[in-house]
Amino acid sequence: MAAQNLSRAPLRMRAALIVILAIGVLLGVRLFWWQIIEMDQLVRRGSGQIRYFAPIYARRGDIVTADGTLLATDVFLYTVTATPKDIRNLERVAQELAPILGQPRDTILAKFKSSESNVVLAQNAPQWVGGPAQDLKDRLGLGGLSVEGGLKRMYPANAFAAPVVGYVNLMGESAYGIERQFDKELRGMDGWVAGASNAYRDIIPFEVPSAQSAVDGAKIVLTLRSGIQRIAEAELRTAVRDTRATGGTIIVMDVKTGAILALASFPTADLNAYFDPANKDKYANPAISAQYEPGSVFKVITVACALDAGTINANSGFEDTGAIIIGGRTIRNHDDIAPGHVSLTDVLRMSLNVEAAKISVGMGAERFYQCIRRFGFGEPTRIDLAAEATGKVKSVGDGEWREVDLATNAFGQGIAVTPLQMIVAVSAVANQGKLVRPYIVQEVQPANGKARQTNSEVVRQVVRPEIAQTLTKILADAIIAESTNKAIVPGYRIAGKTGTAQIPIAGMLDPRWTIASFAGYFPADDPRYAVLVKLDKPQTSEWGSQVASPVFASVAKQLASLVGLPPDAVRLARK
Amino acid sequence: MENPTLRVPQFNSGLNFSSVRALLLLVGLVALLGMIYLTQSSQATVTGTRARELQEKLERLRRENTQLEYEIALLTAPDRVARIATLGGLRPATITQTTFLVVTNYPVVPKPVSRNGEPANALAASNAIELLWNELLLRLGLLRAASPRTVEASP
Numbered sequence: 001m002a003a004q005n006l007s008r009a010p011l012r013m014r015a016a017l018i019v020i021l022a023i024g025v026l027l028g029v030r031l032f033w034w035q036i037i038e039m040d041q042l043v044r045r046g047s048g049q050i051r052y053f054a055p056i057y058a059r060r061g062d063i064v065t066a067d068g069t070l071l072a073t074d075v076f077l078y079t080v081t082a083t084p085k086d087i088r089n090l091e092r093v094a095q096e097l098a099p100i101l102g103q104p105r106d107t108i109l110a111k112f113k114s115s116e117s118n119v120v121l122a123q124n125a126p127q128w129v130g131g132p133a134q135d136l137k138d139r140l141g142l143g144g145l146s147v148e149g150g151l152k153r154m155y156p157a158n159a160f161a162a163p164v165v166g167y168v169n170l171m172g173e174s175a176y177g178i179e180r181q182f183d184k185e186l187r188g189m190d191g192w193v194a195g196a197s198n199a200y201r202d203i204i205p206f207e208v209p210s211a212q213s214a215v216d217g218a219k220i221v222l223t224l225r226s227g228i229q230r231i232a233e234a235e236l237r238t239a240v241r242d243t244r245a246t247g248g249t250i251i252v253m254d255v256k257t258g259a260i261l262a263l264a265s266f267p268t269a270d271l272n273a274y275f276d277p278a279n280k281d282k283y284a285n286p287a288i289s290a291q292y293e294p295g296s297v298f299k300v301i302t303v304a305c306a307l308d309a310g311t312i313n314a315n316s317g318f319e320d321t322g323a324i325i326i327g328g329r330t331i332r333n334h335d336d337i338a339p340g341h342v343s344l345t346d347v348l349r350m351s352l353n354v355e356a357a358k359i360s361v362g363m364g365a366e367r368f369y370q371c372i373r374r375f376g377f378g379e380p381t382r383i384d385l386a387a388e389a390t391g392k393v394k395s396v397g398d399g400e401w402r403e404v405d406l407a408t409n410a411f412g413q414g415i416a417v418t419p420l421q422m423i424v425a426v427s428a429v430a431n432q433g434k435l436v437r438p439y440i441v442q443e444v445q446p447a448n449g450k451a452r453q454t455n456s457e458v459v460r461q462v463v464r465p466e467i468a469q470t471l472t473k474i475l476a477d478a479i480i481a482e483s484t485n486k487a488i489v490p491g492y493r494i495a496g497k498t499g500t501a502q503i504p505i506a507g508m509l510d511p512r513w514t515i516a517s518f519a520g521y522f523p524a525d526d527p528r529y530a531v532l533v534k535l536d537k538p539q540t541s542e543w544g545s546q547v548a549s550p551v552f553a554s555v556a557k558q559l560a561s562l563v564g565l566p567p568d569a570v571r572l573a574r575k
Numbered sequence: 576m577e578n579p580t581l582r583v584p585q586f587n588s589g590l591n592f593s594s595v596r597a598l599l600l601l602v603g604l605v606a607l608l609g610m611i612y613l614t615q616s617s618q619a620t621v622t623g624t625r626a627r628e629l630q631e632k633l634e635r636l637r638r639e640n641t642q643l644e645y646e647i648a649l650l651t652a653p654d655r656v657a658r659i660a661t662l663g664g665l666r667p668a669t670i671t672q673t674t675f676l677v678v679t680n681y682p683v684v685p686k687p688v689s690r691n692g693e694p695a696n697a698l699a700a701s702n703a704i705e706l707l708w709n710e711l712l713l714r715l716g717l718l719r720a721a722s723p724r725t726v727e728a729s730p
Contacts, residue, residue, distance in 0.1 A: 070645070157652045227653070557669060558669075
């Protein structure tokens with residue numbers, strides 16, 4: 001009946017019905033689309049508008065010295081800005097902001113009335129500025145006032161121990177030093193907070209907000225002692241200035257444990273100014289990454305190896321004619337001296353290249369290179385710092401080695417080491433022949449875990465204890481033998497050796513510049529502290545004995561005073 | 576004639592006293608549950624607000640604490656202290672300016688001695704407690720062990 005009616009209905013009605021049906025189908029399809037197909041996304045968007053989710057940023061861990069000097073920390077800082085056209089009563093707001101920002105009302109008002117559409121009222125402002133500013137914004141409902149806060153990495157000691165610490169840029173990327181090496185531990189883990197919110201993203205206290213607390217990064221405690229570090233940095237600055245050197249390094253190490261007590265490099269720069277292009281190359285740590293030819297300091301290692309191998313002994317005598325030909329090349333002493341008959345102490349005191357060469361040749365290449373590798377040359381020391389270089393030790397048959405290298409390596413030429421490798425090797429002699437792994441991180445203290453301490457680690461016995469003691473005595477005697485020796489520290493018996501190395505350039509040695517150094521330790525009867533001083537291209541004198549030795553003596557004097565190490569006479573009288 | 580019987584119409588509403596009571600009880604229960612829900616929900620809101628306020632306060636205090644620690648670090652930076660000390664005419668004592676006194680048989684642990692007529696054993700007892708306490712602090716790392724033998728004096 002209905003079908004008959006419809007078929008009899010006017011055409012317009014039927015058309016209208018079809019249109020309505022079509023619209024209905026379209027609406028149905030659309031409804032299906034939004035309700036079924038796009039449901040998840042819409043639910044997400046919907047809840048996104050009524051749910052609040054904010055990250056809680058973890059604080060990056062602090063870096064402190066062993067005695068608690070804060071070197072790096074995260075500080076929450078605010079930037080307060082205003083859009084004056086969105087603030088109704090400028091005078092009142094300026095009046096209220098003045099005591100909070102610590103600025104005169106008129107200054108703030110002048111900023112409001114400047115032609116800028118957006119004005120910065122305070123930058124890097126602390127919590128006691130940012131907090132009340134936020135309160136004022138909330139209280140007065142100031143849409144035109146913006147209070148943005150965020151964590152910023154700060155270095156309160158500025159350039160102090162800068163190459164050790166490294167830095168983190170605004171993007172949160174770490175560079176150099178501890179910041180780089182311990183990035184994972186320092187970062188921590190961000191948390192979050194979630195709850196109901198209105199369309200303006202303000203939390204509606206409709207429920208107890210769910211939250212996951214942030215886990216702050218671990219605190220890193222270094223082995224550096226701020227007093228010793230300051231001495232090293234001050235002495236290095238003075239030495240570089242006085243000798244007009246291009247740079248330098250001072251390392252102070254505990255010979256028994258391997259703990260680095262001070263590590264100073266120059267030039268360096270304020271860690272808070274890492275973005276300054278002038279500071280671009282000043283954060284690398286040459287103490288671990290710069291390779292150099294150590295020069296005569298290396299004779300300590302050569303003699304230690306020969307004594308241990310038994311090819312010489314403490315009473316050996318040498319006939320020095322001033323020159324020797326090895327591998328077709330003539331080796332000479334500095335200043336072409338030819339002292340004649342000399343003792344082993346004289347060899348070290350006068351720093352005779354010819355005798356050092358004879359000693360290494362007497363050992364033979366295999367034994368010599370085996371021994372110096374035992375001292376850790378040619379491999380990283382495994383210190384807990386980023387970007388450590390390995391140095392370079394040639395070996396027989398590697399294609400680069402020539403016969404003359406055996407001779408030149410004996411007095412520290414033709415071999416590349418890092419300052420750290422050098423002091424670690426010298427410390428092995430001081431430490432009864434035990435090579436220890438150097439370390440600069442004393443403890444890692446996670447925010448919610450057990451602290452992890454670094455333990456002293458003996459890598460290997462490189463020479464016998466009696467050989468180390470004998471050599472220490474010889475080195476100490478060699479220093480005392482010259483009353484004018486600038487490394488002498490009154491009241492203390494010092495063992496050590498100077499070095500003056502030429503700098504290799506494009507297949508030859510630079511005739512103008514040297515690297516002057518001194519590596520020593522004290523007190524000689526029971527060594528505790530090793531100090532390495534290295535000055536690059538000094539201009540007042542090319543000799544380590546003239547420019548590096550006095551710096552060593554000055555550091556050692558202050559170090560002894562700082563740590564309360566009594567002079568030998570007092571200390572030995574007590575025993 | 577049949578005695579006309581007064582027929583009282585009987586209404587069966589289906590409700591008797593006990594079912595009304597049950598209904599009222601149900602309504603009451605629902606109302607109670609509703610009230611409990613509202614109270615809980617209100618309590619949750621209040622607690623939520625308070626938790627948020629406390630969290631914010633805690634966060635602010637933590638930030639202020641960090642800021643203060645940072646400012647302390649700025650003021651005690653080794654270079655700054657050294658600069659101020661030098662300006663004030665101070666200079667580091669050299670080892671030659673330090674007088675080391677040799678004290679033979681300097682006691683590692685103070686021995687109980689009789690003082691002001693006190694019996695030595697009483698002193699010994701108090702010292703023993705003090706020693707035990709110090710030993711405990713030492714083990715906990717709260718007390719630095721003093722060098723027992725070196726005595727310094729600066730002229």
